[in-house]
Amino acid sequence: MTTVTTRPQEERKTKFQVWRSRHGWTAGVWLLLIVLVAWYAALLPKFGAFQINSILKNSLPLVFLAIGQGVVVIAGGIDLGVGSMMVLANSVAALLMEGQPFAMTLLIGVGIILGLAAMNAVVGWIVSVSGVPDIVVTLATLFIYGGLALLILPGPGGGTSEGMRWMFTGSTSGVGTNFWPPMIVLLLVTVGVAWFMRRTRPGLSLYASGSDLNAAYLSGVNTKKSKVLSYAISGGLAGMAGLAVLALTNVGDPRFALAGQKTLESVAAIVLGGIALTGGVGSIVGVVAAGIIVFFLDLLLVAIGLDSNTSQVVQGVLIVVVMMVAGLLEVRRRRLE
Amino acid sequence: METLPPLVQVEYVAKSFGPVVALRSADLSVMPGEIHALLGANGAGKSTLVKILSGVHPKDGGTLQVNGKTVTPGKPSDAMDVGLATVFQDPALIPDLTIDQNLRLTKVDKSLVLEWLANMELTIDFDSLVRDLPLETLRMLDLARALAHDPQLLLLDEITAALSADQAEKVFDVMEKWKERGRSVLFITHRLAEVLRICNTATILRDGVTSAVLSPREGGEKELLEAMLGAEATAEYSGTQRDIVADAPVMLEAQDLHSRGRVNGASFQLRAGEILGIAALEGQGQERLFDLLSGDRAPESGEILVDGSPLKARSPYDAIARGVVLVPSDRVLALLPQRPVRENLTVPLYNEAGHWFSLNSTETERVTGAIDRLDIDTRAQAQVRRLSGGNQQKVVLGRWLASGFNTLLCFDPTRGIDIQTKRQIYDLLRELADQGNAILLYTSELQEIPLVCDRVLVLYNGQFVHEQDAATATEEALLTASHGLAESK
Numbered sequence: 001m002t003t004v005t006t007r008p009q010e011e012r013k014t015k016f017q018v019w020r021s022r023h024g025w026t027a028g029v030w031l032l033l034i035v036l037v038a039w040y041a042a043l044l045p046k047f048g049a050f051q052i053n054s055i056l057k058n059s060l061p062l063v064f065l066a067i068g069q070g071v072v073v074i075a076g077g078i079d080l081g082v083g084s085m086m087v088l089a090n091s092v093a094a095l096l097m098e099g100q101p102f103a104m105t106l107l108i109g110v111g112i113i114l115g116l117a118a119m120n121a122v123v124g125w126i127v128s129v130s131g132v133p134d135i136v137v138t139l140a141t142l143f144i145y146g147g148l149a150l151l152i153l154p155g156p157g158g159g160t161s162e163g164m165r166w167m168f169t170g171s172t173s174g175v176g177t178n179f180w181p182p183m184i185v186l187l188l189v190t191v192g193v194a195w196f197m198r199r200t201r202p203g204l205s206l207y208a209s210g211s212d213l214n215a216a217y218l219s220g221v222n223t224k225k226s227k228v229l230s231y232a233i234s235g236g237l238a239g240m241a242g243l244a245v246l247a248l249t250n251v252g253d254p255r256f257a258l259a260g261q262k263t264l265e266s267v268a269a270i271v272l273g274g275i276a277l278t279g280g281v282g283s284i285v286g287v288v289a290a291g292i293i294v295f296f297l298d299l300l301l302v303a304i305g306l307d308s309n310t311s312q313v314v315q316g317v318l319i320v321v322v323m324m325v326a327g328l329l330e331v332r333r334r335r336l337e
Numbered sequence: 338m339e340t341l342p343p344l345v346q347v348e349y350v351a352k353s354f355g356p357v358v359a360l361r362s363a364d365l366s367v368m369p370g371e372i373h374a375l376l377g378a379n380g381a382g383k384s385t386l387v388k389i390l391s392g393v394h395p396k397d398g399g400t401l402q403v404n405g406k407t408v409t410p411g412k413p414s415d416a417m418d419v420g421l422a423t424v425f426q427d428p429a430l431i432p433d434l435t436i437d438q439n440l441r442l443t444k445v446d447k448s449l450v451l452e453w454l455a456n457m458e459l460t461i462d463f464d465s466l467v468r469d470l471p472l473e474t475l476r477m478l479d480l481a482r483a484l485a486h487d488p489q490l491l492l493l494d495e496i497t498a499a500l501s502a503d504q505a506e507k508v509f510d511v512m513e514k515w516k517e518r519g520r521s522v523l524f525i526t527h528r529l530a531e532v533l534r535i536c537n538t539a540t541i542l543r544d545g546v547t548s549a550v551l552s553p554r555e556g557g558e559k560e561l562l563e564a565m566l567g568a569e570a571t572a573e574y575s576g577t578q579r580d581i582v583a584d585a586p587v588m589l590e591a592q593d594l595h596s597r598g599r600v601n602g603a604s605f606q607l608r609a610g611e612i613l614g615i616a617a618l619e620g621q622g623q624e625r626l627f628d629l630l631s632g633d634r635a636p637e638s639g640e641i642l643v644d645g646s647p648l649k650a651r652s653p654y655d656a657i658a659r660g661v662v663l664v665p666s667d668r669v670l671a672l673l674p675q676r677p678v679r680e681n682l683t684v685p686l687y688n689e690a691g692h693w694f695s696l697n698s699t700e701t702e703r704v705t706g707a708i709d710r711l712d713i714d715t716r717a718q719a720q721v722r723r724l725s726g727g728n729q730q731k732v733v734l735g736r737w738l739a740s741g742f743n744t745l746l747c748f749d750p751t752r753g754i755d756i757q758t759k760r761q762i763y764d765l766l767r768e769l770a771d772q773g774n775a776i777l778l779y780t781s782e783l784q785e786i787p788l789v790c791d792r793v794l795v796l797y798n799g800q801f802v803h804e805q806d807a808a809t810a811t812e813e814a815l816l817t818a819s820h821g822l823a824e825s826k
Contacts, residue, residue, distance in 0.1 A: 022466075204434060204442045211433035218393065218429035219443045220414040280433040335634075337597055 025274035025326070026286035032322075033289045036300055043303045053179035055296055057169040057248060060182055061086060063291035064241035065262055066269035067193055068234030070287040073270055074197070075230035076210035076279035077127065077134035082238045083263030084145030085116050087254055089242025091149040094158025094252025102163030109164065113239035120235025124228040142263060149254040158252035168247035186288070189240070193233070194284040206230050211280025268319055269294045342405055344369045344521050345390070345421070345490055350399030351545075352385050357723065359385040361545040362399070367490060370519045372512055374532045374553065377542035378565055378755035380714070380725035383525050384426060386542070387494045390523075391423035392416035403489070420489035424496050426753075428475040432468040436478065439467060449485035450478075456514075457481070457507045472499050473619065480508065484515070491515060492523045497531060498753045501619040501781075502816075509535055527755060528782075529558050541565055566757050585609040587645065588775035589661065589744045591630070594639035599625035601799035602639070607744065607775045612766060614790030614807055615779040616815045622799035623779050627748045630777070631663035632656030643744070657685060660743030666752045668729040671736075674722035678713060679704055681721050681732050685740035700739070707735035712761065727758035734765065745769065747778045751785065763789045783812045797821040 013021075037055070041047035065082045072079040089112050097105040120141075127137050162172035168185060170178035197203040202225075208216035209226040217223050241262075246252065273290030275282030294315065301311035347365040351358075360382040367373045377383050388394045390401070392410030401408055403419045410416040416423070430439050440447050440463075447463075454461060459477055467475065476499050483491060493512075497505040512522045512535060524536060532539060532553050541549045541564040549564035585608040594603045599622040607613050617623045628634045630641060632650030641648045643659045650656045653663065662685075665671050673681055682704045711731040714724065721732060730750060737745065747766070751759045766789060770776050778790060786793050790807035795818040797803075803818035 198438075201442060201444075204438050207434055207438070208431040208442055211431045215427070215429045215431055216442075218413055218423075218425050218427075219431070219439070220412070220417060221442060222412070222414075280431070 023283070026283045026289075029273055029286045029289040029293070033293050033296070036293060036296060040296075040300045040303055043300075049177040049179055053170050053177055053182070055292065055299070056179050056182040056186065057244075059292040059295040060168060060186060060244040061241040061248075062262065062265055062269060062295050063186060063288055064189065064237045064244060065266040066273065066287050066291040066294075067189065067284055068237030068241075069266040070270045070273065070275050070282065070284055071193065071197065071206065071233045071237075072134075072230045073275050073277060074210050074279060074282055075206040075226055076213060077124075077227065077230060078138065078267070078277070079120070079123075079141075079231065079234045080135065080138040080263050081120070081123065081141035081145050082234055082241075082266050083259035083261065084142045084149065084256075085120065085235060085238035086241040086245065086262055087256070087259045088145045088149040088152070089113075089116055089239040090245045091153035091158075091242075091252045091254045093160065093243055093246050095153055096158075097161060097164065097246070098159040100161055102161045105161040105164045109239075109243050112243065113236045116239040117232040117236035120238070121228050121232035123235075124231025125224075127231070128224040128227040142259065146256045146259045149259075150256065153252045153254045156251050156253050158246075159250050160246050164243065165247045165250060168244045174248060174250060189237070190285065190288050193237075197284055202226075202229060207280055209279075265294055266291075268315070272319055272322060341369055343367060343402075344404060345523075346400075346402040346405075347386070347390070348400045348402075350386065350389060350401065351397045352382075352389060352394060353397060354723065358545055360389075360396075360542075362547070363542060363545065364547040365523075365540050366550075367521050367523055368538075369489075369521055370516055371537040372516055372522045372524055372535055374536035374539035375523055375525045375542065376529075376532065376539055376561060376565055378727075378757050380727065381542040381565070381755075382545040383542055384494060387423060387425075387492055387523075387525060390416065390421055391425075391492060417486050417488070421492060422483040422486040422488035422490075423492040424476070424479045424483050424494065426494045426498075428467075428472070428479055430467045430475055430478060433466065435464050435466055436461060436470075437463040440482065443482070445482055445485045449487070450481045453481040453484045453511070454478070457511060459507075471620070473501065473504055476500060477504065477507070480511065484511070488520070490521045490523060492525075494525045495527070495753055497526055497528060505531070527753065529561055529756075532561065533558060543567070562756065565755075583608075585611065588643070589630070589777065590642040590645075592640045592642065594626070594629055594641070595637045596622075596625050596629055596634065596799075597637065599799055600629065600636070603796070603799060603801055604639075605794055605801060607777055609773050609775050610770050611792065612770050612776045612778055612790045614786040614793035614810075615777065615796055616783055616786060616793055616810075616819055617779070617796035618819045619781075621796045621819075623748070623796055625799075626796065627663065627665075627746055627779065630656070630746055631661065654688065657742075660741070661746065662737045662742040662744070663746045664730075664733050664737070664748065664750045666749035668726065668733055669722075671733045672721050672729060675720055678708070678721055678724075678732055682707055682736050682739050685736060703739045704735075707738040710738065711735045711765070727754045730754060730762070731758070734762070738769075743774055745774060745776045747776065747780075749779055749781050752781065759785075783810075783815045786810050786815065795819055 044051065065086060069079055069082055093108060093112055096108045123137060123141050127134050165174050166172050167181055170176050170181045197206065205216065205221045205226045206229065208221050209223045213223055269291040270287050271277065272293065273282065273287035275287060297315050297318065298308060298311050301314055302308060343366040345367040347363060350360055350363045352360040363382060363386050365386065375383050375386065385394065389396045392413045392415045395411065403421065408419050410419065440450060457477055461474060461478065476496055480496060496508060500508065512524065515522055526532060536553050539551045539553045539561060540547055541551065543565060551560060551564060553561055587606045588609050589607040591603055591605050594600050603626055615623060629636045632653045632655050635650065643661055648656060648659055673684065686700055711734060713731045713735060714728045721729060724732065751762055766776055780786065786807050787810050793805055793807045793810045794801045795803035795815060797819060798821065802821060
């Protein structure tokens with residue numbers, strides 16, 4: 001197809017320019033991840049399946065949270081409750097799964113994911129009908145879900161089946177070199193959500209609502225349904241994150257501090273992943289790389305020899321620098337127009 | 338035809354937004370196979386009626402029938418289901434999605450959209466992002482998408498306001514074709530010439546009430562105006578043009594301005610007391626020229642002189658400090674929509690030196706003076722976004738009246754504004770010029786130029802190619818020059 005612009009002096013962009021403007025950020029984040037991993041590999045005496053397994057299984061919980069957060073933010077909201085939902089899922093699962101056979105734990109896991117999706121859908125419904133900003137409602141749910149977790153499991157305890165551990169970590173003991181199971185789980189979720197967001201009508205309606213709520217409404221999109229749907233997805237993914245944490249540690253951990261930290265990390269990951277906090281822009285694929293980076297920086301900085309307190313400072317600086325460079329490039333592009 | 342039942346029948350429809358009554362009792366009856374105009378001054382309730390018909394707003398009272406059946410569309414898709422498709426005043430396309438994704442979003446038959454686009458001689462890359470496309474193209478896409486729903490009644494809310502003459506022509510063709518198919522169009526516009534040309538019937542709203550149903554070709558423009566504004570307001574408007582004071586000081590001068598291929602060597606002089614018009618087709622660099630003059634962007638080369646000394650603006654703040662202020666066409670860009678009228682008027686004063694505390698009595702007086710002078714309707718003054726477009730534009734103008742300026746840059750200030758408010762704005766511009774201010778006015782409506790301006794420059798491909806006395810500037814002469822056909826000055 002050809003383009004007839006109404007302004008003759010405007011030049012047509014080349015295919016590469018179009019690709020760069022649409023997917024440049026996503027590609028850049030993945031490139032950054034690869035560079036960081038390569039650096040890490042060079043620092044270690046030996047880099048192999050064990051390290052790959054470790055990076056993958058440990059970043060799974062944050063990646064799930066970030067994907068859910070990304071979906072909500074793309075749809076024009078923000079969900080501060082994701083960290084608490086993860087902790088809640090982790091606590092409930094630890095309590096129910098302890099001593100159960102694999103099939104039973106699988107059933108419980110599905111139940112937890114669906115249950116959280118339903119609970120968070122109600123949160124989305126409250127936001128959409130009440131008109132109270134997302135950040136206010138989900139700040140409240142951060143406390144509510146976090147409190148529920150502590151009510152259900154007052155201290156560390158519980159456990160899960162070996163099968164569940166294998167599914168998210170690649171080994172029944174949680175330590176090993178088989179990186180395929182966590183990688184396949186990660187791929188399935190990423191491809192599934194990315195496909196849903198870009199290729200299906202409900203997914204596109206999430207982009208639409210976040211990009212321009214009024215235009216979406218006027219074109220016949222059910223914007224309330226979109227909001228509910230986005231929150232249901234983030235609830236379900238936070239449930240998966242909770243299961244992944246349990247698989248890693250084999251113990252339920254209801255600490256509220258963890259919930260707050262994971263929520264903030266999920267926001268950091270989507271920002272780094274190229275999702276605009278104003279909604280409507282960004283890709284899930286980029287968020288996955290960014291989620292891994294946010295976790296992985298810790299490992300890398302320890303390998304360099306910095307202590308882990310310094311690594312938090314470096315994480316923050318990295319986010320600011322990346323966003324600043326992106327902002328300055330955008331300013332330059334506008335000036336050249 | 339007369340024996341057919343009406344396609345859409347609206348009776349006694351009312352709607353209020355808080356204390357503001359938008360519609361008191363609107364009646365409308367659209368027959369199958371007609372192009373029906375819906376007219377009225379700003380704030381008369383046209384857009385509200387359209388939004389009720391298309392399911393955006395629920396009505397407070399009255400009845401709405403389509404094909405004899407009572408309907409109450411609760412959301413836009415309900416209206417589409419009963420055969421009403423609307424092209425709204427603002428584009429209803431999602432900026433961050435591609436065209437293809439936009440179409441997939443709304444269950445519309447893509448081949449039909451393509452067919453209508455081909456009909457309008459437009460080919461668009463469906464993989465391009467909506468935000469990368471010019472507004473004109475988006476309007477045409479909105480239209481094609483509405484047509485692809487195959488509606489009984491097509492509602493067009495000021496679609497031609499954002500279109501150049503040749504694109505508007507294509508829209509008229511489509512409307513005629515639609516009529517030939519026995520379908521109907523409800524056409525909302527401020528351009529009466531368009532109504533006289535293509536509409537069979539006109540329903541006129543005044544203050545939320547249907548004041549007349551006319552046949553525009555019989556009564557002509559005068560009858561339409563009378564019904565819209567009342568008899569007293571329709572006296573012939575003679576314009577405000579006057580002689581140029583050739584020896585007045587130059588207030589604003591541009592010397593060979595260049596900017597990234599959009600402005601290619603533009604130069605002009607604007608004198609005190611003068612209203613200088615700029616005429617141009619879409620996309621000739623007028624937006625960029627105003628960006629440069631208002632300090633929004635720095636030119637690549639060339640110089641802007643204010644009162645004879647160079648203006649090196651890093652932001653609009655610098656230009657405003659030198660007394661050069663902008664009235665943009667998109668009022669929303671200039672206003673703080675959630676803030677009250679008074680606060681919007683006083684924004685420029687926030688930066689004046691020695692103003693830690695709120696306004697002193699002189700300034701309050703100036704603000705009140707501006708409200709009175711401009712006759713701003715302050716019924717909904719708690720939030721400026723609730724005002725009608727004309728009143729919003731008055732607030733933008735009033736802001737500079739209250740804070741003071743020397744040179745006013747007006748970029749299409751009357752776009753989408755009713756005739757009465759337009760005339761108020763023309764008179765105000767002349768009065769400001771007579772007080773010794775200089776005014777640069779770009780307008781997309783060429784007939785405004787002889788009415789308002791003293792002198793006119795034609796911009797073509799980023800350069801001024803033609804200059805003439807505005808009093809003698811006919812539409813033909815300006816159009817010829819705008820296409821780059823006239824000889825250089």
